[in-house]
Amino acid sequence: xxxxxxxxxxxxxxxxxxxxxxxxxxxxxxxxxxxxxxxxxxxxxxxxxxxxxxxxxxxxxxxxxxxxxxxxxxxxxxxxxxxxxxxxxxxxxxxxxxxxxxxxxxxxxxxxxxxxxxxxxxxxxxxxxxxxxxxxxxxxxxxxxxxxxxxxxxxxxxxxxxxxxxxxxxxxxxxxxxxxxxxxxxxxxxxxxxxxxxxxxxxxxxxxxxxxxxxxxxxxxxxxxxxxxxxxxxxxxxxxxxxxxxxxxxxxxxxxxxxxxxxxxxxxxx
Amino acid sequence: xxxxxxxxxxxxxxxxxxxxxxxxxxxxxxxxxxxxxxxxxxxxxxxxxxxxxxxxxxxxxxxxxxxxxxxxxxxxxxxxxxxxxxxxxxxxxxxxxxxxxxxxxxxxxxxxxxxxxxxxxxxxxxxxxxxxxxxxxxxxxxxxxxxxxxxxxxxxxxxxxxxxxxxxxxxxxxxxxxxxxxxxxxxxxxxxxxxxxxxxxxxxxxxxxxxxxxxxxxxxxxxxxxxxxxxxxxxxxxxxxxxxxxxxxxxxxxxxxxxxxxxxxxxxxxxxxxxxxxxxxxxxxxxxxxxxxxxxxxxxxxxxxxxxxxxxxxxxxx
Numbered sequence: 001x002x003x004x005x006x007x008x009x010x011x012x013x014x015x016x017x018x019x020x021x022x023x024x025x026x027x028x029x030x031x032x033x034x035x036x037x038x039x040x041x042x043x044x045x046x047x048x049x050x051x052x053x054x055x056x057x058x059x060x061x062x063x064x065x066x067x068x069x070x071x072x073x074x075x076x077x078x079x080x081x082x083x084x085x086x087x088x089x090x091x092x093x094x095x096x097x098x099x100x101x102x103x104x105x106x107x108x109x110x111x112x113x114x115x116x117x118x119x120x121x122x123x124x125x126x127x128x129x130x131x132x133x134x135x136x137x138x139x140x141x142x143x144x145x146x147x148x149x150x151x152x153x154x155x156x157x158x159x160x161x162x163x164x165x166x167x168x169x170x171x172x173x174x175x176x177x178x179x180x181x182x183x184x185x186x187x188x189x190x191x192x193x194x195x196x197x198x199x200x201x202x203x204x205x206x207x208x209x210x211x212x213x214x215x216x217x218x219x220x221x222x223x224x225x226x227x228x229x230x231x232x233x234x235x236x237x238x239x240x241x242x243x244x245x246x247x248x249x250x251x252x253x254x255x256x257x258x259x260x261x262x263x264x265x266x267x268x269x270x
Numbered sequence: 271x272x273x274x275x276x277x278x279x280x281x282x283x284x285x286x287x288x289x290x291x292x293x294x295x296x297x298x299x300x301x302x303x304x305x306x307x308x309x310x311x312x313x314x315x316x317x318x319x320x321x322x323x324x325x326x327x328x329x330x331x332x333x334x335x336x337x338x339x340x341x342x343x344x345x346x347x348x349x350x351x352x353x354x355x356x357x358x359x360x361x362x363x364x365x366x367x368x369x370x371x372x373x374x375x376x377x378x379x380x381x382x383x384x385x386x387x388x389x390x391x392x393x394x395x396x397x398x399x400x401x402x403x404x405x406x407x408x409x410x411x412x413x414x415x416x417x418x419x420x421x422x423x424x425x426x427x428x429x430x431x432x433x434x435x436x437x438x439x440x441x442x443x444x445x446x447x448x449x450x451x452x453x454x455x456x457x458x459x460x461x462x463x464x465x466x467x468x469x470x471x472x473x474x475x476x477x478x479x480x481x482x483x484x485x486x487x488x489x490x491x492x493x494x495x496x497x498x499x500x501x502x503x504x505x506x507x508x509x510x511x512x513x514x515x516x517x518x519x520x521x522x523x524x525x526x527x528x529x530x531x532x533x534x535x536x537x538x539x540x541x542x543x544x545x546x547x548x549x550x551x552x553x554x555x556x557x558x559x560x561x562x563x564x565x566x567x568x569x570x571x572x573x574x575x576x577x578x579x580x581x582x583x584x585x586x587x588x
Contacts, residue, residue, distance in 0.1 A: 015517075015536055019405035026406050037517065094380060095371060119367075121517075123401055125383045126362075127371040130339070134375035139448035140339055142368040157452075162364040163280060163465045163520075165512065167336065168453040175449070181511075181518050191505060191518075230380025234396065235409040242548075247566045252573040259549065260581035262565055267547040269469050269493055269526045270585050 038117025287361025476531025534559025
């Protein structure tokens with residue numbers, strides 16, 4: 001039985017897109033939505049396991065119909081199956097609602113591991129991985145950076161990065177891994193960028209219908225969406241402006257002297 | 271408004287985020303209970319009192335030598351059951367972010383995570399946090415009790431508020447752990463941790479090689495800070511991975527972030543844009559970093575930094 005991995009993906013606004021806030025509403029302008037960068041790291045790690053061990057990789061996303069783009073991209077990168085949870089009743093879900101919907105998919109898929117990004121670019125909440133692990137009653141490793149796993153193994157080795165350094169853990173499978181960085185399986189010091197989809201695979205992915213699931217089909221009605229959420233947005237505001245940049249003039253000696261003065265008198269770090 | 275603060279130790283003392291959470295807990299009114307688990311942690315208990323804990327619940331067990339999700343989740347759930355707080359505060363540190371959602375799921379509570387502030391007014395708990403790498407902010411209300419909130423390190427002040435807390439052992443158990451630390455490869459000892467530092471002196475590709483960082487280390491030492499690096503630098507292996515600041519590196523929010531020969535790509539800004547003062551030194555006047563900076567010097571880092579070091583030394587000795 002080959003290793004089976006479920007990867008939770010998310011579609012987020014382009015990180016370079018401009019953001020405007022007025023009347024408590026956030027508007028993101030310009031740029032196509034993208035696969036969340038941390039989720040993409042998680043997907044790349046799953047595809048590394050597929051390359052090495054012939055694992056199957058199922059990707060899942062929750063969203064509006066256009067979220068299908070990230071699923072198709074994932075299929076183009078080599079994911080073996082995809083499903084979209086598409087249901088307006090999921091809108092306004094907090095971390096708990098999102099995790100419950102994903103848990104329902106995971107239970108259907110019966111994977112050895114679930115991968116997700118440590119956090120998502122848009123809300124940085126970093127809740128889904130641990131919440132999902134608790135709902136499934138599985139062990140978790142967050143801030144994962146490297147994975148060592150073998151065919152038929154009942155545990156995996158994971159490196160995680162904390163403020164203090166690197167921890168090497170042995171985790172029993174099945175487990176949830178929330179990825180922060182991505183290192184090569186054979187070279188734990190070498191960082192690995194996510195692969196590009198190949199054109200033929202992407203074309204094929206766009207022709208392949210992606211199954212959709214509703215809250216009812218997942219059995220999570222009443223557990224998702226605004227009504228079930230314990231955490232709700234009540235306001236939004238623009239970023240506080242930083243004062244205009246002051247360029248310090250003069251030759252290097254003069255500029256350095258002025259900077260030292262500012263570090264002492266303004267920043268108070270000298 | 272009774273508050274439980276889930277404390278964390280880093281580098282042999284209380285994590286900055288814990289001192290900040292205790293300070294906020296006192297502002298919310300209290301009583302404030304601090305929970306601290308670990309192995310050989312007795313020396314850290316007085317500091318909890320210094321920063322305002324009215325009561326301390328502690329767990330000291332050899333099996334808690336390293337952070338373990340399942341152990342801490344059980345301990346925290348048991349503490350919540352015992353204290354029945356209205357609000358539970360975590361630091362949004364790596365381990366805090368690992369723990370808080372698991373606890374939220376276990377006890378069926380709402381969690382507002384990665385917040386820069388929390389307020390209680392008219393019985394409502396609201397929290398404020400950045401979105402989209404700080405391009406917008408949202409205010410969240412957490413319904414239900416307890417309300418869980420995790421606070422971004424260095425977003426809030428840490429102020430001493432000395433008390434003489436009651437210290438009690440928490441009645442709990444350490445479950446069988448399914449994720450176990452086999453090896454802990456510590457970061458460079460002696461130097462202050464990047465995420466706890468008041469000052470970060472950070473270098474980019476423009477420094478042309480690892481030797482370019484010697485002057486940054488000297489400046490960091492003078493200012494009592496840490497050295498950071500852009501992804502290009504860590505990918506080129508001029509500096510260790512753990513020093514990378516940015517979207518796939520560390521997020522820092524020091525009082526001073528000095529960006530030396532760093533162009534300021536979006537992914538880098540994501541890791542430091544919340545710094546109180548940002549200073550940029552770069553030869554390219556169009557480098558995006560200047561837009562994010564409070565102060566900038568357009569010039570050669572190899573000329574400016576040594577002169578800055580001299581000036582800082584002169585001011586300190588005066």
